[in-house]
Amino acid sequence: MEAPTDADLIAAHRAGDQRAFGELAGRYRSRMWGIAVRMLNHPEDAADVVQEALVAAYRRAGSYRGEASVRTWLHRILVNACIDRIRHEQRRVVVPFPETEPPALRPDMAGELVTRLAVVDALAALPVAQRAAVVLVDVQGWPLDEAAGILDVPVGTVKSRCSRGRARLAVLLGHLREEEA
Amino acid sequence: MTDGRPWLSRDLLADLDAGLLDDDRAAQVRAAAATDARATAVLAALASTRADLAALAEPDVPAGVAARWDAALAAEAGRREAEGPEGPVAATETGTAFRRLVRYRPALVAAAVLAVALVAGLLLARPAVPGPDRLPLERVDLVATGRAALGATDAGELADPARRAACLAVVAPPGVRPDAPFLGGRRVDLDGRQGVLLALGSGDLGRFHVVVVDPGCGPAGGQLLGWEVIGR
Secondary structure, X not given: OOOOOHHHHHHHHHOOOOOHHHHHHHHHHHHXXXXXXXHXXXXXXXXXXXXXXXXXXXXXXXXXXXXXXXXXXXXXXXXXXXXHHHHHHOOOOOOOOOOOOOOOOOOOHHXXXXXXXXXXXXXXXXXXXHHHHHHHHHHOOOOHHHHHHHHOXXXXXXXXXXXXXXXXXXXXXXXXXXXXX | OOOOOOOOOHHHHHHHHXXXXXXXXXXXXXXXXXXXXXXXXXXXXXXXXXXXXXXOOOOOOOHHHHHHHHHHHHHHHHHHHHHOOOHHHHHHHHHHHHHHHHHHXXXXXXXHHHHHHHHHOHHHHOOOOOOOOOOHHHXXXXXXXXXXXXXXXXXXXXXXXXXXXXXXXXXXXXXOOXXXXXXXXXXXXXXXXXXXXXXXXXOOXXXXXXXXXXXXXXXXXXXXXXXXXXXX
16 A cells, blocks of 8 residues: 555645654654754754644645645745744854764765764854755755755745855865955 | 856866756856866865765664654544534534543443443454453543653653563563553553553554552562553
């Protein structure tokens, strides 16, 4: 038997199926966690925001009209919650999130660790709109059109935010000196 | 700005890299950059930046965090169940009527709850659980009490994870792991017997176990007094 689609699960949830939303959330919670951690760079805030987004989606499923895919809709709720958290609480983070599984068998683990921590900190220094675009497109690999759907902006705006964000990151990560910019 | 071609700015090169330029403009900038060492370095830096970002590992969801989300969704499921399909307004009216009924006709309520439980097959579907003889109303109450216990920390000695795991290793019903995430606990009287109610994560979003054990449950043994699954 084929697995139900996301749309099937939303429909089942609306019809009162107690497990449907849990199954849907289970499909995306790792990805949602990744976005929240990279956006907020603060595990406790990330946990709160994913929880808020899941509960909000649970409650709003009745008003989902199918204009976007379910996963786009779900991640839009999450990204908006992240942006709200950053803007309203102004909690810029200084504690890097510990990587739980550093890649094994790399020739230069120490150098790799320094680079990855620097990337996390550099991301946190970007303006929030650029950060959201870069996290979706460059960190998680979302297609541009889906990232645009999540951010609710045209594709050109996503490209522009990524362009500015990468240029800034290139300096912050030491790939480019400020005077070369 | 670059030395040879001042118009080859970092932002213009980043726009080229991001696919923002139209075809003609992109070809023009690419050709100019190919002969400009500093522009080439900027494009290489942008490529390295992309590579760094793509190499960031996806963080694992910590078990405790997943358990919190489970509990939050289970609470939502409970709220929805209580409100019913007609929405919050109807549910509020129904709730008021139910509370009035509970106040004045407890026997009728008990009979109704038992009837609903029997019709739903809840009692028949549940595996046999050693515990109290007077079960119907108390067993139904476990669901509401279990939800109310989420986040509570009144679990007595079973708040200690090692003791709780040892207890559950002995008495846990099927599907409840000894190291199940602890979502809350409360001391209770179930059928006149003292017990400790434990809300435990199931590993599935929106679903958790409510287990009642005797207060002395631990490595030396214990007794399972009640069990419910919420959010199936």
